[in-house]
Amino acid sequence: MDLLLDAVVTGVLLGCFYAAVSLGLSVAFGLLDVPHVAHPAFLVLASYAVFFLNERYGVDPLLAGLLITPLFFLFGLAAYRLYYETFERRGSDAGVRGIAFFFGIAFIIEVLIILQFGVDQRSVTATYVGKAWRIADTRIPFRLLVAFAVAAALTILLTLYLSRTFMGRAIRAVAQDQEALRLMGVNPIRIKQWAFGIATAVLGIAGALLIIVAPVEPTLDRTYIGRTFCVVVMAGLGSMTGTLVAAIILGVAETIVLTLFGASWAPAISFAMLLGVLAVRPQGLFGRRS
Amino acid sequence: MKRRTLFGGVIAVAMVGLTSGVVAQQPPIKIGMSMPQTGGLAGGGKASLLGIEIWRDDVNAKGGLLGRKVELVVYDDKSSASETPAIYSKLLDVDKVDLLFAPYATVPTAPLMPMVKQRGLLLMGNFSFQVNSKVQHDMWFNNAPWGPPDSWPDSFLDIAQKAGAKSVAFLSADQEFAQNLVVIAREVAKKRNMPIVFDQAYPPNTVEFSSIVRALKAAKPDVVYVSSYPPDSAGILRAVNEVGIGDNVKVFGGGMVGLQFGAVMENMGSLLNGVVNYNSWLPEPKMYYEGTKEFFDKYTKRAVEAKVDPLGYYLAPFGYASGQLVEAAVKAVGSLDQKAMAKYLHEHEMQTIVGPMTFGPDGERKENAVLQAQFRGITDKNIEQFRSSGKQVILFPEKLKSGDLVTPFEAARN
Numbered sequence: 001m002d003l004l005l006d007a008v009v010t011g012v013l014l015g016c017f018y019a020a021v022s023l024g025l026s027v028a029f030g031l032l033d034v035p036h037v038a039h040p041a042f043l044v045l046a047s048y049a050v051f052f053l054n055e056r057y058g059v060d061p062l063l064a065g066l067l068i069t070p071l072f073f074l075f076g077l078a079a080y081r082l083y084y085e086t087f088e089r090r091g092s093d094a095g096v097r098g099i100a101f102f103f104g105i106a107f108i109i110e111v112l113i114i115l116q117f118g119v120d121q122r123s124v125t126a127t128y129v130g131k132a133w134r135i136a137d138t139r140i141p142f143r144l145l146v147a148f149a150v151a152a153a154l155t156i157l158l159t160l161y162l163s164r165t166f167m168g169r170a171i172r173a174v175a176q177d178q179e180a181l182r183l184m185g186v187n188p189i190r191i192k193q194w195a196f197g198i199a200t201a202v203l204g205i206a207g208a209l210l211i212i213v214a215p216v217e218p219t220l221d222r223t224y225i226g227r228t229f230c231v232v233v234m235a236g237l238g239s240m241t242g243t244l245v246a247a248i249i250l251g252v253a254e255t256i257v258l259t260l261f262g263a264s265w266a267p268a269i270s271f272a273m274l275l276g277v278l279a280v281r282p283q284g285l286f287g288r289r290s
Numbered sequence: 291m292k293r294r295t296l297f298g299g300v301i302a303v304a305m306v307g308l309t310s311g312v313v314a315q316q317p318p319i320k321i322g323m324s325m326p327q328t329g330g331l332a333g334g335g336k337a338s339l340l341g342i343e344i345w346r347d348d349v350n351a352k353g354g355l356l357g358r359k360v361e362l363v364v365y366d367d368k369s370s371a372s373e374t375p376a377i378y379s380k381l382l383d384v385d386k387v388d389l390l391f392a393p394y395a396t397v398p399t400a401p402l403m404p405m406v407k408q409r410g411l412l413l414m415g416n417f418s419f420q421v422n423s424k425v426q427h428d429m430w431f432n433n434a435p436w437g438p439p440d441s442w443p444d445s446f447l448d449i450a451q452k453a454g455a456k457s458v459a460f461l462s463a464d465q466e467f468a469q470n471l472v473v474i475a476r477e478v479a480k481k482r483n484m485p486i487v488f489d490q491a492y493p494p495n496t497v498e499f500s501s502i503v504r505a506l507k508a509a510k511p512d513v514v515y516v517s518s519y520p521p522d523s524a525g526i527l528r529a530v531n532e533v534g535i536g537d538n539v540k541v542f543g544g545g546m547v548g549l550q551f552g553a554v555m556e557n558m559g560s561l562l563n564g565v566v567n568y569n570s571w572l573p574e575p576k577m578y579y580e581g582t583k584e585f586f587d588k589y590t591k592r593a594v595e596a597k598v599d600p601l602g603y604y605l606a607p608f609g610y611a612s613g614q615l616v617e618a619a620v621k622a623v624g625s626l627d628q629k630a631m632a633k634y635l636h637e638h639e640m641q642t643i644v645g646p647m648t649f650g651p652d653g654e655r656k657e658n659a660v661l662q663a664q665f666r667g668i669t670d671k672n673i674e675q676f677r678s679s680g681k682q683v684i685l686f687p688e689k690l691k692s693g694d695l696v697t698p699f700e701a702a703r704n
């Protein structure tokens with residue numbers, strides 16, 4: 001029973017971490033329909049930027065994540081503009097060619113990281129890394145508690161931004177009907193570019209979480225590509241709260257299987273759950289029927 | 291000077307020039323290999339390659355082999371088993387290399403074994419584990435210190451049993467190398483009458499280990515044998531530090547790959563204290579042979595430039611040793627006849643910078659030379675500390691021992 005309780009608590013915390021690394025994709029892929037397979041590579045790049053600031057200047061990883069957020073916003077603006085000019089505006093098969101574009105970007109990022117930092121694992125130092133909070137016989141790693149708090153804050157902020165601000169509403173509108181937005185005199189491409197910037201900026205702080213939770217290495221993006229897409233699709237494309245809930249469900253399921261039924265089955269869980277959800281609710285847990 | 295003498299002189303000079311031109315134009319001896327330079331095994335692959343490159347430069351400085359320069363033809367196999375068969379076909383059929391070195395590690399090497407056996411080629415193995423056990427190729431030579439297959443887990447469980455351990459837990463990565471190791475470890479535990487109270491294989495992309503460590507702790511084992519790959523080793527140790535492993539664990543570690551690499555050791559810092567883990571070479575007094583110090587002097591300088599493991603203890607000197615084995619065999623047989631070279635390597639004791647090597651019929655080292663060492667007094671974020679002796683105390687083999695086990699594990703961690 002204690003093990004089950006432990007598994008649920010760790011699962012919730014792990015799920016929050018999954019949510020934090022998936023929220024950017026929920027905007028880029030879920031709302032904008034951009035096949036952003038380079039999302040985990042951007043995430044790893046952010047981790048290395050955090051590592052650089054922590055290692056060189058002793059900046060706290062979370063603060064480093066906040067500091068790089070504006071840079072990642074600009075990076076996102078540039079990346080979307082490049083994608084739009086070279087692929088999206090050129091026709092109906094933009095999606096397929098876009099996947100090739102983002103795969104290319106992911107490989108370039110991977111190689112650049114290797115050239116700059118080498119192939120070894122990197123990690124950060126902070127007071128909350130490597131320690132645990134003790135409640136009776138249960139010990140909860142602080143790094144997962146940090147992930148929990150940051151994921152909750154990011155979800156609330158993004159939800160408020162998308163529902164309460166003009167730009168946020170415009171982003172939701174562009175996801176629903178690009179042409180209608182154009183008729184209202186708004187340039188949908190600029191809105192999408194802004195939204196992609198937001199999606200990439202979120203990765204600044206998510207990258208900090210990634211390197212706080214575990215050491216990173218240049219090819220780590222491959223581990224996260226399946227999980228992040230799974231969370232976003234299971235949530236229902238574009239739903240921020242859905243992303244958090246889906247990620248928590250995934251985290252709890254994975255941890256229970258790991259603890260009680262054997263670690264070998266854990267990777268099958270995410271995709272089995274995804275297939276199950278898509279069979280019952282093709283629009284995802286929190287998606288609206290189109 | 292008579293015209294004929296002058297003419298003769300001109301011809302003689304021309305002939306000398308031509309002859310030296312022939313020597314200079316002798317094609318190099320090409321040694322082909324793939325090496326993980328990206329992907330999970332890249333850290334080890336790059337360090338290993340640097341060791342081989344230092345050997346190449348040393349041998350070329352001495353005039354090469356058979357009067358020919360040595361050239362390396364290297365491709366990145368991305369740490370993937372699916373890449374290596376095509377790369378080695380290209381090395382043989384397109385690049386026409388003269389000799390083959392295997393890539394670092396078990397996973398990329400395993401698919402090459404049927405090919406080299408079929409073509410009757412000598413293959414210098416590079417730290418793979420039991421890849422020849424089923425293929426039984428008689429021209430395979432592994433530079434790793436593993437020795438007989440059961441000797442590695444046997445030495446670890448022997449240390450644990452002497453410390454009073456009775457029950458054992460196995461935690462292993464669900465990959466070729468780790469599974470080979472744990473299959474043998476189970477048999478060793480059975481022979482030693484040690485009941486297995488926990489036995490789990492975790493998938494390679496596991497992110498968080500605290501749940502697994504909790505389940506392991508609940509099984510209350512006396513000894514925990516971990517067979518893991520680099521990214522996981524760090525995750526497991528971090529989780530052990532956070533959620534604890536239980537007071538009854540006497541010895542923890544065994545087969546954790548990654549804790550031999552400078553960057554990982556520096557990152558893990560004090561979390562390493564108390565772990566008993568395998569290793570291949572350590573800067574303890576009895577580990578220095580002819581050329582060892584000179585090798586590390588060169589390696590330390592070049593590692594910074596190449597952005598590879600600054601310590602390079604685990605693989606780099608063994609890469610150099612592979613070159614020494616080939617060098618000795620080629621010199622002894624006076625040609626590149628691979629059958630004759632294999633015969634020579636089987637029949638003679640070879641001297642290398644990591645000590646003498648003899649090979650059994652299966653191409654593995656006859657004697658178990660795997661070190662079991664315990665991390666002691668490690669502080670955080672200081673890679674230089676690992677260059678001193680006493681930081682990894684050798685517990686096995688007896689002849690290289692540099693200290694005694696500190697147990698139980700929780701006490702050894704402080």
